[in-house]
Amino acid sequence: MPRLPGVTVLWRAALTGALLCAIGLLPWLSRTDPALTVLKARSAERDPAPEVLAAVREQLGLDAGPLPLLGRWLGGLARGDAGESWISGSAVLPGVVQALGVSLLLMTVAMAVALATAGAVCARTLWLGAGGRALGTRSGGAAAMIASLPEFLTASVLATVVGVQLGWLPALGWYGPPWLILPALALGLPAGALLGRMLDDSLPGAFAEPWALAATARGITGRSIARQALRRCFPGLLPNLGLFVVGLTGGSVAVEQIFDIPGLGRLTLQAAIAQDLPVLQAGTLALLLLAALAGGLARGLAQLMLGPVLRDGALQSLHRPSPPARSVLPLVYGGALLAVVCAGLTRDPLVLDTAARLRAPSWAHPFGTDALGRDVLARVGHGALTTLALALAVSVAALLIGVALGLVPRVSGAAVDTVNAIPPVLAGLLVVGVAGSGPYTPALAVAAVAWAPLAAHTSALLRQERATTHLTATRALGAGPFHLLRYELLPAVVPPVARHALLRLPAVALALASLGFLGLGAQPPSPEWGLLMAENLPYAERAPWSVLAPATVLALLGALAVSASGGVRLRKPVRVRGLATAGPRQAP
Template identity: 50%
Template sequence: MTSGRVLVSASRLLSVLGVIVVVALLPWLSGRDPALSILRARSADQEPTPAALAAIRADLGLDAGPITLLRQWFGRVLRGDLGTSWNTGRPVLPGALDALAVSTTLMGFALAVACAVATVIVAPALRAGLRGRPSRSSGVGASVLTSVPEFLLASVAVIVGSVWLSLPSYGWTGPTSAILPALALGLPAGGLLGRLLADAVSVSFTEAWVTTWTAADVDRGTLARAVLRRAASSLTSQMALVMVGLLGGAVAVERVFAIPGIGRSMLGNAQSQDLPALQTDILLLMGVSVLIGVAAQAARRALLGRSVHDRAVPVPTARVAAGRFPFVVPAVAASALGIMVLVGLPRDPFATTRGKFLPPSLAHPFGTDASGRDVLARVAHGAAHTVTVSATVALGCVLVGLVLGSAARVFTGPIEVTNAAPPVIAGVIVASVVGPGAAAAAVAVLSVSWAPLAAHTAALSAEVAARPYVAVLPTLGAGRLRVLFGSVLPAVGPAVLRHGVLRLPGIALALAALGFLGLGPQPPSPDWGLVLADGVSTVERAPWVALAPLASLVLLAVTAVSLSSAVRSRRGRRPTADPAAQADRPTALSAC
């Protein structure tokens, strides 16, 4: 046990150091002269003469090389000095703390909105369980909320707030400035948490202790609170991920509302290559993410009490009925998306017409954009690209998650650190090295999206390995690899694959967000992110430009979530002795 803890601690330490080293070496990894980037950030009009560049190198000590600078930076950090900005010459810590305070306040408001939305979504599952008929909903409503891009909600909120509600729409003047961006961030997060919690509540109602409590005539209020406590305990890690995303991944929303938060600060510092400021932002975000993770583990222990031990956690004893029309919903959504693509693919996504911002008509079913291009054509061609890339990235995440999750002790550090890195920050880092583009966006999203699947694999693998029919295999002469590939991975693979399917809409949204921020495919590519960016800028004048790609994302999300639920429903009919079915049972360790 001691050696295992030492291995986990070493993994965490090396992962944190690895991230810091990669960030510190970004200017040199990109192949660009750091002095040139700093000169352009300080004065865009100044000529990059050899003398000017040499003066910057001498002033900042860049001639010493990256290794020396990294060693000097570590020495200053140990003394409590995080350095001065390369662009402004001011200490970076006060500004970073101010940005973190703004983002933390915004996260608190957004989390309140998310909890309110999740409460509305989980209420039907709780009522059904109390009536003795626990069932999983189709999740269509939650999927629609989750698939709406935050930056699109932010753009609509700017218009609604400034025109109709007279609320602050730009900048940061206090808590009132957080109302509109909190709605933009909280609605999708609430849809995600609500769906996960509703499923966990339905499963909790099938556990044996609920039957015992019901037979003992425990009042419904006490039973409801106990079920919510049990269900919430299995989702603490997911809640922590949502909080980290609200804190550091709200770059697009902070950009739309001009909020000086930590995410927007990191994006600006990375683009200007202000290395000391960027390092400080990442260190603060990682520190807060670690604290959130520790708090999530403490909350899980408090919710479960003595049953926190893996073998003491109860498991369901009955199947949960699937929601109504489990196969009709994905069929309709997939058909609608397929028809949209088939009708739009023959059209030219780059051809321009004389009519700009034409409303939907027979000639242009989804209208035209600011350049007179057919929106249906652009959405259809973008769908072929976005769905293909998203599916490829999702499959890659499943494979990486299965491989690394099966050796969780060694990769605990990378999993935790990667969980704390929003896709936007990964996009900034990858784009700094190889430049923006479709491949860079895919690599960036893959580099951070595998971690939840690896954590899921690790949890399920520990559960399956503890079962008697697997635990006895080593005594019968089976080696570790044979146990892993012959019993453990075949049992957990289907559940992790379904988890990957559920991640498909989020991956598509992450790719769209990178395109919106200019870190993905570049114009005039018909990428959904770029089409949405065009629609966001003209949402008040021509809402149909944003409506078409939004509808496509919603259809993709509904298809993925409904298909996952339908497959789970079919698998639920297998005998409970099936190891794969046993591994698929959600527990406190296998949060959706």
């Protein structure tokens, strides 16, 4: 049954309207006086006298309530007028358009860095597969380390070391192409490492397909085979690539803050904190339109690349039965992570020793001390209990929701684009407004958006799997929808999506840390990792160990997740290339 464009447009419009309404209610949801917040943003020194607050309410029309305000804003938007900023009094639309242009330029360069990084990550698999060699276990440890580095930490290190100490590139401002390089690296390297690992996961299936075996037998060059393998695997990743585009545009808040870039993410954050609703709503609407455009282009390009094989059911399944990867690396990474946590748990994370402030690592303090003289190892160990437990719980919830919604793409397609357009910081503010601030606020905020990439991946794989020859044959033998879902579709879709969820486990921990870094999560003296890095970041140049310690533990978590993801496989053995070819499936 074909999808009805009108229904899809209405569903997307309803979701957009609901989100804009939620943003319009943000000051009232947070149970604060919007007039007081606006007054503090305009002039922090001004006395909030009742008559002053009354004048602000009258000027902004706050006494009418949120719904009339939203109605006036939507009415002006229909005329091309997004209103005036509550803080500066200037027109909103020109500022949002300018900030969007800056973010799009930064996103373009960051995406080029991400694609180059992805190519480097899967270069070994491409070289071995194109040459007809067996594809062994891929650890991906280096890629995991890169993907697990917090963007704000990478940006701070690049700005401090490359920009300030070495002076190779400008570190602050936005004045021309040289100012693009460092922030693009901070954004593109982690995204490219994750994208490369996902592509590397699909390539062995492409090299095992009959066309690749036939091309090798006919003497086709390895470069041509590798290029066609990329073309075969890329459509399944295009939905997530579209999500990366939106995420790099609106989710680069910390990077834009550190490098002083006047982008849309920073503008949205500042508007959200100041409760400048016209700017916040216009910025969010710009992200939603970008998400719809990027999602539509990604789906159209995937359709163009696959051609008529989806209609004719002539595809081979990329995700074939394979043995679990046997490697000692998960034990090594897991043992190192466990050792750090256990060592930290034996120490008190709250003991202050002002005489030992910012001490370098020693036998007494293996990870050094922070600016208050507290043991960094103790704080990392105790913070792991909260950070890792929350990250694991959010990842499991995101996997279950993502797979469930990905199986019904007509319902989830527009929701994925809409949810992905919400920066985690804005999601955190909305959750704070509804549920209040607390240690679990970041988990609720990240869980609200973390399922979207997994749902997009599930839908893309499901679409291709339904067009495979073995499914057509099984259907012709009389198999019903439940049999096909239980014994054919789910076994082919769930393992790669589960591996994807494991690859995103460090990203979930990173998102939790980022919200803590921005002050939306746990509060001092909690040893939560994001707060830990935020507290010590001002001392990174003088005492780098205070920041590198939690960042290294995050990197260990990434390496563990990537190496362990090789064990999430189907039960039947896979045979790769001419030495061993994949056998036919047998319906149970």
